[in-house]
Amino acid sequence: MTTFSVQRLRTGWEFKRTNDTKPDAWLPVAKVPSVVHIDLIAHDKIPDPSHDTNELDVQWVGEERWSYRCTFRSPRGDNDRTSLVFEGLDTFATVRLNGTVILESDNMFLEHRVDVTAAIKRPDGEPLQDTNTLQIDFDSAPARGRALMEAHPEHRFVGTLGGNERMAVRKAQYHWGWDWGPTLLTAGPWRPVRLETFQSRIDDVSIRYSLDESLKCCQGTVSARIDGGAGSHVRITLCSPQERLVFENRSEVGPGGLAVARFELSDPCLWNPHGYGDQHQYLVQVELLDHGISAHVVTKKIGFRKAEVINEADDFGKSLYFRINGVDVFAGGSCWIPGDMFPPRVSADDYREWLTLMVRGNQIMTRVWGGGYYEDASFYDICDELGILVWQDFMFACGSYPAYPTFLESVELEARENVRRLNHHASIVIYAGGNENHYIQEHFDLSYDWADKDPQSWLKTSFPSRYIYQYLLPKVVEEEAPSVSYRPDSPWNDGLPIISFDRTTGDLHQWNVWHIAMRLYQDYHQIGGRFNSEFGIQSFPHLSTINQFVTDISERHPQSATLDFHNRCRDHEQRLATYIRNNFKATDSNLKNWVYLSHLLQSEAMHYAYRGWRRDWGSKNARRCGGALVWQLNDLWPATSWAIVDSSRLRKAAFYGLKRDLEPVAAGVVRTHHDWTKAGAHPPAASAFDAWIACDGSLAAARLLEAGRGALDLELRFISIRTGLDALPPRRHRLAGVRPNGTTVVCEAAPLANPPTRDAYVILAKVLLGEAVVARDVDWPQPFKHFSFAESRGLRVRLAESRARIEITAARPTKGLLFTERRGLSFSDNGFDVMPGEEYVVEVEGLRKDEELEWAYLGMDECPEGLTNGLTKGLSKGLTGLTNGLTNGLNGLIKRLTNGLTNGHA
Incomplete structure (x- = not known):
């Protein structure tokens, strides 16, 4: 008997333009998975689309037809079966084996299995x-998308981004271009291709379970679906995280090819989000036995946890937050877009680097946003391992999708297959039907009768995709992953007629800052919803990233054609300049300064959002607020965007701001903000401030509160x-009790003198355990442009001899101290404020022996030490260059003299 074997068809591939009949048209492919742009770049047939404006020069690629081919040897075996498996084909693909069509595919998100036994072997x-x-x-x-639109005039294909034909195509929607990415319409075998040989195999393993209210008893089933295993047996085992066998079952495969084993565990080791306990996972192994011989083995890891979405009526409307293993969890984090323009370039190591950044940032x-693709298994494996909760969208974004029968069939296959593939991942706690699709219904005034509950009637309206989000997808989730919650869309307002911007219920995409009304970012805390699943503000990538993709030095300035080209947001010039100039002095066109100000802008805005909404955890x-997910964590090409980490994986100031705001115990202080720039308004004579402590439900927060029982203080300083x-006497509040996993308000609407601009002060709030600083927050008067930083800040930055520790002090309040980042250099904190009388310590990794620290802070060009530092660095570099030049010149002269003497010449 032959056991199950796999031959991965990675190498030996070629590609060409399908219609190219020249003998030398076929070119080698380095490896599969691939897409055509990767292979064209490798052969210098197109330039790198991420550089300059090269994207414009490669648009022809998406309009062409492309072919890939390889050869393989036939496996031998009397009774063996052979299948070709295509894990993903992008997108309209016709597959031929030895000239015969064996498969036609039109969905990028589907896996295909084709029995080719008869095509490659004799009986x-x-x-x-x-x-x-x-x-x-x-x-x-x-x-093909345009042809499908023409073939289905009964449907409206409308959306807010990309070509309208994208809605007819089951392909990653961002390939049509988005407001943070390029238009690059790919084609190719984007996921692995393999050859399987077997007599019988395990087709699928499904694990379902439930935990009782006490979390002490776990009951479940392991189901194995067998292909060709009639008369065989299945051995199912379950091993604990400590590698101890806790369950074993052996049963015969039933007539339908199904084997089911029921298990029960007492006191199971639970999977928890990071910070809330261990991420325990059990190993499930299913072994197919044919006449006692192991024919095929499948293993999966499963984490047992109880995940609930709490939707309850309350004083604010209706809640939306997550409860994991009985503990309420404030879901602070970020939205994920695809990790690259070309999916095959994203490796498991790449996923690990990105996701590890999240954990290090307290997220x-x-x-997983609905305009990309269902991520590779390694993405979810790493989320399981690290304890990151996943909100998973289905792949529908910003469009009115059709609902003709073949389209619905494809969507159901796609949804069912991917939910089955992912249903063992403990990290996935919610599915959503897509991204902003009901907003499209509102925006284009498509028909929607809330009272109509008949799914079949929805198919006859101008918004037929309601059938997908509110009938088809929830049906699939209920059948394939019944323990995971489902929402028809994001945003989605629970139980109300669709109002995309309702703040009293459901999740909210709050784009009244930056988009729509362009509200002040200082208003974030006033306009939050029950769960803020999208919001953000733009910033440039790091200067070093800009220097990589802008190859023409003359284009390295704000408002250059190249930099504008790498910002796809509508009216971005107006929006970014407005927010910067509303808040900061920006009087020159120096790119380095604009990059810094944009980073500080983004960080400040996110601080107002996360600080205020975390207070609303209540x-x-x-x-009042169950979570906040910034748009977005990552970039997939070098761009000015909402990402808090740029495409070079360099962290921006906002990344660190989130990290501080999401500490287990965080201080918060904010004064009432008065926008007195409006016509007829004046600066107020007096104001007020609030101060509070926010705690999450993590073990670290619980330990700190236990250690500080009766000994925690909140200290407030008012510093000129x-x-x-x-400027005012400090205040110290002894905290009789701090609310665990909630907010403790210490001062509310406390009166505050509002002195003239020249004598303005910051408010420093510190949580103290004894004299140890547990948490800090600083509130500055707004906007920053009204205040002078001309007096020396007295900033002192000391690098320890080990080059692994930085100690910082300042004589005057210093805003946004930001050390320059590069790949391989890591700071424990960055982009923070430095207050007089405080010492700040930053741990640093990867600083080279000959490398100088570089930094910037707000108003650095105004104050004496800023100018001195600039002159010192300039002189240092100049002297170094002069010294190197003289040394090289002398060495050259000596070399020439030596050579001359050796050759007999003076």
Whole structure:
């Protein structure tokens, strides 16, 4: 008997333009998975689309047809079966084996399995021929999409981004271009291709379980679906995280090819979000036994946890937050877009680097956005391992999608297959039907009768995709992953007629800052919803990233054509300049300064959002805000965007701001902000401030509160920006009790004198355990442009001899101290404020022996030490250059003299 074996068809591939008949048209492919742009770049047929404006020069690629081919040898075996498995074909693909069509595909998100036994072997098991040719022809996705639009005039294909034909194509929607990425319409075998040989195999393993209210008893089933295993047996085992066998079952495969084992565990080791306990995972192994011989083995890891989405009526409307293993969790984190323009370039190591950044930044949830693709298994494996909660969108974004029968069939296959593939991942706690699709219904005034509950009638309206989000997808989730919650869309307002911007219920995409009304970012805390699943503000990538993709030095300035080209947001010039100039002095066109100000802008805005919304976490049964997911964590090409980490994986100031705001115990202080720039308004004579402590439900927060029982203080200082001295006497509040996993308000609407601009002061709030600083927050008067930083800040930056520790002090309040980042250099904190009388310590990794620290802070060009530092660095570099030049010149002269003497010449 032959056991299950796999041959991965990675190498030996070629590709060409399908219609190119020249003998030398076929070019080698380095490896599969791939897409055509990767291979064209490798052969210098197109420039790198991420550089300059090269994207414009490669648009023809998406309109062409492309072919890939390889050869493989036929496996031998009397009774063996052989299947070709295509894990993903992008997108309209016709597959031929030895010239015969064996598969036609039109959905990028589907896996295909084709039995090719008869095509490559005789009945006696001998090969029909030694070498088989596999060829895949890919049609143009936009061309086919336009044809589908014409074939279905009964549907409206409308959306806010990309070509409207994208809605007819089951392909990653961002390939049509988005407001943070390029238009690059790919084609190719984007996921692995493999050859499987077997007599019988395990087709699928499904694990379902439930935990009782006490979390002490776990009951479940392991189901194995067998292909060709009639009369065989299945051995199912379950091993604990400590590698101890806790369950074993052996049963015969039933007539339908199904084997089911029921298990029960007492006191199971639970999977928890990071910070809330261990991420325990059990190993499930299913072994197919044919006449006692192991024919095929499948293993999966499963983490047992109880994940609930709490939707309850309360004083604010209706809640939306997550409860994991009985503990309410404030879901602070970020949204995830695809990791690269070309998916095959994203490796498991890449996923690990990105997701590890999340954990280091105290982020606990990511939302896989619905305009990309269902991520590789390694993404979810790493989320399981690290304890990151996943909000998973289905792949529908910003569009009105059709609902003709073949389209619905494809969508159901896609949804069912991917939910089955992912249903064992403990990290996935919610599915959503897509991204902003009901907003499209509102925006284009498509028909929607809330009272109509008949799914079949929805198919006859101008918004037929309601059938997908509110009937088809929830049905699939209920059948395939019944323990995971489902929402029809994001945003989605629970139980109300669709109002995309309702702040009292459901999740909210709050784009009234930056987009729409362009509200002040200082208003974030006033306009939050029950769960803020999208919001953000733009910033440039790091200067070093800009220097990589802008190859023309003359284009390295704000408002250059190249930099504008790498910002796809509508009216971005107006929006970014407005927000910068509303808040900061920006009087020159120096790119380095604009990059810094944009980073500070983004960080400040996110601080107002996360600080205020975390305060709204409130208390049990009064969770005004259940979470905040910034748009977005990552970039997939070098761009000015909402990402808090740029495409070079360099962290921006906002990344560190989130990290501080999401500490287990965080201080918060904010004064009432008065926008007195409006016509007829004046600066107020007096104001007020609030101060509070926010705690999450993590073990670290619980330990700190236990250690500080009766000994925690909140100290407030009011420090002059101009002098660095206390403008008002400090206040110290002994905290009789701090609410665990909630907010403790210490001061509310406390009166505050509002002195003239020249004597303005910051408010420093510190949580103290004894004299140890547990948490800090600083509130500055707004906007920063009204205050002078001309007096020396007295900043002192000391690098320890080990080059692994930086100690910082300042004589006057210093805003946004930001050390320059590069790949391989890591700071424990960055972009923070430095207050007089405080010492700040930053741990640093990867600083080279000969490398100088570089930094910037707000107003650095105004104050004396800023100018001195600039002159010192300039002189240092100049002297170094002069010294190197003289040394090189002398060495050259000596070399020439030596050579001359050796050759007999003076």
